[in-house]
Amino acid sequence: MRILRIEQLLHFYEDMLRIRFFEEKIRDELYPNKQMRGGTHLYIGQEAVAVGALHAIExxxxxxxxxxxxxxxxxxxxxxxxxxxxLFGRRDGYSKGKGGSMHIADKNINFLGENPVVAANIPMAAGAGLACKLLGNGRIVIDFFGEGAANNGAFHEALNMAGLWKLPVVFICENNLYAISVPVEQATAIEEIHRRADSYGMPGKRENGMDVVVVYHTVAEAVRLAREESEPSLLVFDCYRFEGHHMADQQPYRSKQEPLQMRREHDPIHLLERQILEDCLLEPDQVVDHRERIRAEIDEAAEEARKSPAPAPEEALEDIYA
Ligand SMILES: Cc1ncc(C[n+]2csc(CCOP(=O)(O)OP(=O)(O)O)c2C)c(N)n1
Structure with a gap:
C-alpha cells in the first residue's frame, strides 16, 4: 500500500473530527434541548468511510x-x-430551513444531496453517471448507501444498468450491520454483499471501513477505473453505527455492551489518532490542540446558525416542485 503524506493523514483526522463533533453536538445538546426537531440519523462511528472515500475524488x-x-x-x-x-429550520439552511436533517444538498460543490427514501439514490447515481458519460466531462459519481438498501430492487436495477452501460460510478455500501432494527444476516441472503457485483459485470470489493487509509486507497483505485475506463465498481465497507438508528431509538435489538465494545476496539478516530501518535506525526498536546480547534469551529457554526432568521410564513409555498 502506498504511503500517504503526513498532511494528508492530518487532513483525514480533522475531517473525521469535524463530522464527529458536528453530530455529538446534535446528540448532546441540540436535540435534548429541542433546539432542533425532526428525524435525524447520526453517522457517528462511520466517519472513516465518508472521509477516506471523498479524499479520493476531485x-x-x-x-x-x-x-x-x-x-x-x-x-x-x-x-x-x-x-x-x-436543522434549526432557519432561512440560511441548505433548504431554507424547510427540509431538515435529510435534505442537505449543495449543487455549487456537486453534492447532489441526501435522500430519505432508502435506495432511491442508487438509480439517481446511475443517472448522474450516464450524464457524465454522455457529456464526456471526465467526472465520476460516488454513491453511498447502507446494506439494507442493497436488498431493494432499485439497487439491482441501477447496478445492472451501470454495468451494462459502463457508467463511471463508484457504488459504496456501508455495511453497519443493521437496517433500523434488522441485523444484516436476517435480511440478506449472502454475507459477501460485494459478490453481487459479479452479476452486474463490475468489480466488487469488501474492506475494513473503520480504517480511513484502507478506505482511501480502495476508493482511489475504483475512482481510477471509473474515470479512466468508465468502469463502475461496488465497494462494501464493514463499519458500525455507534448510536441508535435515529435519536429516539432505544436499541432493543442489540445488547448495551455491543456498541460500547465496538467503540472501545474499533473507533475509527481513535485508530487514526493512535497511528498519528505512534508515528510521532503529532505530540499529544498537538492532538488536543487539533481537537479544540475543530470543536471551536463547530461551536461557532452553531452559534452563527442560531442568528439566522426563520423563513417567513409567505415563503412556505415557494420552492415546491410539483
Ligand atoms: C423506500 C423506503 N423504505 C423504508 C424506509 C424506512 N427506513 C428508513 S432508514 C431504513 C433502513 C436503512 O438501512 P440501511 O440502508 O442499511 O442504512 P442505515 O440506516 O443502516 O444507514 C428504513 C427501512 C425508507 N425511508 N424508505
Missing part, C-alpha cells in the same frame, strides 16, 4: 447520499453553519 466529481448523510455532506465540503441552520 472537487468536480458528484456525490449522492442517504438519510444518514451529515458525514458525506461535511466530507464533500458543505458548510457546517448552513447545515445547522437547516
Amino acid at each position: 472537487p468536480a466529481d458528484y456525490v449522492i447520499s442517504t438519510h444518514r448523510g451529515h458525514g458525506h455532506a461535511l466530507a464533500k465540503g458543505c458548510d457546517p453553519m448552513r447545515m445547522y441552520a437547516e
Whole structure:
C-alpha cells in the first residue's frame, strides 16, 4: 500500500473530527434541548468511510447520499453553519430551513444531496453517471448507501444498468450491520454483499471501513477505473453505527455492551489518532490542540446558525416542485 503524506493523514483526522463533533453536538445538546426537531440519523462511528472515500475524488466529481448523510455532506465540503441552520429550520439552511436533517444538498460543490427514501439514490447515481458519460466531462459519481438498501430492487436495477452501460460510478455500501432494527444476516441472503457485483459485470470489493487509509486507497483505485475506463465498481465497507438508528431509538435489538465494545476496539478516530501518535506525526498536546480547534469551529457554526432568521410564513409555498 502506498504511503500517504503526513498532511494528508492530518487532513483525514480533522475531517473525521469535524463530522464527529458536528453530530455529538446534535446528540448532546441540540436535540435534548429541542433546539432542533425532526428525524435525524447520526453517522457517528462511520466517519472513516465518508472521509477516506471523498479524499479520493476531485472537487468536480458528484456525490449522492442517504438519510444518514451529515458525514458525506461535511466530507464533500458543505458548510457546517448552513447545515445547522437547516436543522434549526432557519432561512440560511441548505433548504431554507424547510427540509431538515435529510435534505442537505449543495449543487455549487456537486453534492447532489441526501435522500430519505432508502435506495432511491442508487438509480439517481446511475443517472448522474450516464450524464457524465454522455457529456464526456471526465467526472465520476460516488454513491453511498447502507446494506439494507442493497436488498431493494432499485439497487439491482441501477447496478445492472451501470454495468451494462459502463457508467463511471463508484457504488459504496456501508455495511453497519443493521437496517433500523434488522441485523444484516436476517435480511440478506449472502454475507459477501460485494459478490453481487459479479452479476452486474463490475468489480466488487469488501474492506475494513473503520480504517480511513484502507478506505482511501480502495476508493482511489475504483475512482481510477471509473474515470479512466468508465468502469463502475461496488465497494462494501464493514463499519458500525455507534448510536441508535435515529435519536429516539432505544436499541432493543442489540445488547448495551455491543456498541460500547465496538467503540472501545474499533473507533475509527481513535485508530487514526493512535497511528498519528505512534508515528510521532503529532505530540499529544498537538492532538488536543487539533481537537479544540475543530470543536471551536463547530461551536461557532452553531452559534452563527442560531442568528439566522426563520423563513417567513409567505415563503412556505415557494420552492415546491410539483
Ligand atoms: C423506500 C423506503 N423504505 C423504508 C424506509 C424506512 N427506513 C428508513 S432508514 C431504513 C433502513 C436503512 O438501512 P440501511 O440502508 O442499511 O442504512 P442505515 O440506516 O443502516 O444507514 C428504513 C427501512 C425508507 N425511508 N424508505
